[in-house]
Each structure stands twice: as C-alpha cells, then as structure tokens.
Amino acid sequence: MCNSSKGNTHFLLTRSRRDQNFRIQPDALYLWSDSEIVLEWLRAHPSTWTTFVANRVALIQDATKSGIWRHVPCRQNPADVISRGAYVDELLTSFWFAGPAFLLKPCDQWPANKLCSVPEEDVEERRKQTTTLAAEVKKNSFIEWLEGRSDYVRTQKRVAHFLCIFRRIKGRHDKLPPLTTTMLDEALIRIAFCLQKHYFNNEYNALKRDGVVPSTSKVKCLSVFIESCYGVDILRVGGRLKNAKLPYDEKHPILLPGESNFVRSYIRYVHEKHMHVGTQALMAIMRQRFWIVNARKVVRS
Template sequence: MLRLFVSKVYVANRVAQILELNRSKQWRYISTEENPADMISRGISARFLSNSELWWNGPKWLSDSDNASIQGAYSPIEEYNLPEQRPLQLSLVIVANIDKIFQHYSQWNRLRKGVAWLRRFVEFLRSKSLVSKTKYLTLAELKKAEHWILVRVQAKAFPEEISAYKANKDISPRSKLKSLAPFMRNGLILVGGRLSNSDPTEEQKYPIVLPYQHKITKLIFTHVHHELLHCGPQLLLSAIRQVYWPLKGCLLARYTVHRCIPCVHAKPKFQIPLMAPLPQQRVQCSRPSSITGVDFAGPVMTRSGSRGRVNKKAWISLFICFATKAVHIEVVEDLTSQSFIAALRRFMARRGKPKECGVIMARISSEPVKN
C-alpha cells in the first residue's frame, strides 16, 4: 500500500478508503492532457465544459479494446521503483549589523528589555545551566543590557577617541571630548573632573558621555521626560546629568520638550487681557493742565556751588496733563511737603491752577507750611 502523507482529516479518510477498495497495482499514470479532473482543477468555462468530449466520455483509450497497448504504454508505478529521497539540511551564516536592532524600538525601556532577552537567549545557547530560568528579567540583566547598548553607541560615535585610549595615547585636541577630561572605565567613556573627593555617587561624579543627535540619546531624553511627568527643559537636563553627560544637552532638552505632543497641547498660551475703559478725564475736552497727574522720579545726583562742588541728591517732580499728555518738570531738593508745595506753586504760576485737587494735594494742603 502506498504511504499516506500527512493531510487534513477529510482528505486522509477518503484516501484511506480508496486504498482499501483498490490495490496499488490497479493504478496507472495518466497525462495531464487526458485527465478530465485536471480540467476542473485548472478552471474552465461552463460552455466549453458542456461541449467537451473528454469530460463526458473520458480519454479515448478507456473505450479502446486493445488493453495490451494500454498496459504497455502506462506501466504501474511501484513503491520500490521510486528513488530514495533523503532530507537535505543547509546551514547559512549571515553576518548582520547588530546595531540595526536600535531602529526597531521607539522607547528606551522596550529597547533595554529587548536586548536583555536577546542576551539571555545567547547565553542559553552557550550554557543552559548558567541562564536564569525565571520568566522575568532581573535588574542585573537590565543593567548589563544598558551597558551593552551604551558601549555600542560610543563605539560608533567616538571611534578615534576609543582607539587612542586603547593605545594609551592622548586624544586629538580637536576632539569634542577634549574639554571634558574624559577617561575609560569598563568600556565606557566617562567625564572626568575634580569631584573625586566629593559626596555624590560615582554616577554623578563621572557621568557617561552621550553623543549628540544619536537615536539612543533621544530615547533616553524622551524616557526621562515622561518619567518626570513632562517636565521642562531645565529639570529634564538636570535629571539626565545625574547619570549621563549628553553633548549639547541644552539643545536636546529643549528639542525634546518642544517635540512632545502632550506638552504642546497643555502649554498655556498668554492671553492679552482686555483693558478697562479710559477714565472720563482722559477722553473729554478740557484746557491743557486743568486736569494734571503728579509723579516723582529719582533720585539724581546734582552739584552745587562753584567751589567744592558738593554732590547732592535731588528728585524730579512730573506734572502730566491728562488730556494732552504734556509734561511739566520741576526739580525738588527732597521729598518733604514744603518742597512739593514750592514745585506746585511754580507749576501753577506758568500753567494755571488745576480744576481738582487729588488726595495727595488735599493732605498736603492741610499740613502747616513752615516759612
């Protein structure tokens, strides 16, 4: 009996039933041109099918009386005549750029977790006994994944500096990192300085250098911006510098905040308040200086006398007309009532007496004037 290939239950049951009612020696090969079933499987119009002799009568050799010629032309296919086919296995080695994994993530946390799962899988292939069997990532695995990502980022952004450090040479004076006094530790470029004896942690004293406009740098800025509930540029940069030192960090902080859609929608816009109606004295016709406001400016330094020239303080009394905005200036020696009354008398001598006396003038008029 012919072997049954793995197929659906419906097809397998009917193939088994056919093989039970027939013997394999009864089966013959038939070409595509003489097979009526092939017409339906390939598709045919109903008009052509109704006029097809092959469909209604079958191939011509079925009605032929010469069965001997048929037996010779179509020999049975025995299983032992089939050539043996062995499964073929192919191994293909592809050298891929591992940095392409950065392009598949748009969030810093997801990138760290993805790299951590990938590293766990690689360790599992190397040694199954040393791999954690928990369903969750540990903090140590996430830190190793972050360290691996930052090493790859710096290797691509600062190749000349890393080569110089490995060769125990000084970096180029034109390098972007020259002013940061950088040094390498555990494969990472850190910012040096004079804070080795200070209290902050090692991460705060020696932050990790991040390149400008790299995708990983932007992901870190966006992540911290969301963690701090969409903070402003200054707070964002301050939080970033607790662990990292991004080149041109101020620009990146402002770029992150300005590109954040929730921050743009929630940012309040300044509305110019509506001004109150102008007072009656400002809009009605009146004689110049009849309605006048008073204000003081100063102090200013003045000189008195030809000899000695002692510097003294003086103030400026401003009389402003409400209707014409004309300004009359008088100089007073001090801020006493007597000095102001003298300035007011000089003003009235030239401009005339105002119609109304304000609160300040009423109080001054009630005070005794010393001769």
C-alpha cells in the first residue's frame, strides 16, 4: 500500500525486490494507491506530463515494471492510519498490521480500478502542446517604448508630460502646466487604452462591430463593454456588481492584460506601496480599479 497525493507519491520498494533476490518468488506483484490521479499519471507515458511529474512517473514505472497498480479506497488504505496520526491503542485495534480484509479474498473480489473516472480538468500537470507559427507583426513604437519601461510612476509621469507637450503644440496651452492628479489619471487611462488596443484588438473590434466579444475570447465570461473616458474608448468589466453600492471603478474595473510588462510594473508598485501584502489582499486592492487577466498567476510570478 502507499499513501499518494497529486504532487507526491510515497512508496516502499527495496533494492532486493528490484533485484529479485527473494527466496520466494510471487506469482504477481500488486501495488496499491488511494489516489486516482496518481494512477492516471502512471497509466500514461512520462512524456505526457510536465517535467516534475514526468521524472517521478518514469522512476516509479521503471521500478515497478512487473507490478500491477490498483486502486484502494482511502478508508481501506492502512497507510492512512499512520499518515493521519493515531494513538497506540487506536493503532492496535486498526487494520495497520493485517491490512484490509479484502486481501484475504480472491482477486476478483478486490476493489475495482476506476479507469477514466477522473475528469480531464482534474488530471493536472499535463504537458502543454505547443505550435510555432511564423507571422509578420506590425510594430507599435509607443507600445515598444511602454513595455520597455520598468518604473510605473516615472512612466505615468512621462506620458502625462507627453500629453501636456502635445496640447501645447496644438495651441491648447501657452506653457506647460504643472502635473495634477487629473493629468496623471488621464495618462493612466490612455496607457490602458493603448494596451487594450494592442492586446485585446479582436475583442475591441468585435465590440465596436457586433456589441459582443468573440466566443473564443479569453475574456468572454467577463461581460466586457466599451465606455468613453478622457476622449478614448476603454474596455471595462461588467457583471452582477452593477447594482452594488460600490464605487463605479470597483463595479466595472478597467480590463488590463496580464502579460504586459507595464502591468507587471504596476503590480510591483502596488505591492510595495501596501507593504508587500499577500496575494489575495493585493488582488483585492488592484480590482478596486483594474481587472488584470490571469492576475493570480501574474502576482505569484
């Protein structure tokens, strides 16, 4: 018997068994696990899984070539008696020493293996299949400049200065005004607009054309809509919070791409500003205004 979990499988297998130095050779070698997911891993070739799991699957498969893996229900697994903790008197009255009662019965009366009973989404660590495509990508000089910056505050101020200079050239101002919170906020909105046009261009165009995002979009479930702000159309997240008594930005946060380097610099800024809070708290703070795609994965990285 062995005690197994998704990321770790503990089993006892001596070298004498591997070298077949037993005085009595068994007719068959049965190995038991209470984890259906681990058994699913062991049924497939190691290359099916990610490196961490593949290495361990290969080791176990090599060490148990002549073995037959079977499933044992958790309540009948003697390994659980120790792994979950037991007093001496409990241990003496448990089936730890003798094993489960079904082992004394014929093989056809043993617990059946539940083949393919684990949902596909629950079998984690599957190696992702990748396809390389060559395509000509039109470069956006502003996005290239923006994504090359690592300081969120300085980048925001630089864009605000750009807007002031642009308006002075257009004759809206005689001289460069000092930066205000409104100017900095507008700079941030326009940065978000440029990022959305670059990373969510298909969704943006579909909303403009049809009023809905494509069914294949990764933000399909977010009820995304377009709203004008500071003269640009930005993507906001919809949903059931529209009737909640919350600030508008919190009910409908602005959509941002998690893969953007600028967005990552913003996450670092918020993380440091709030004294390195945990993942959940950091996500809650950011979602008061922005909805970052795959935020949890980005924050943890």
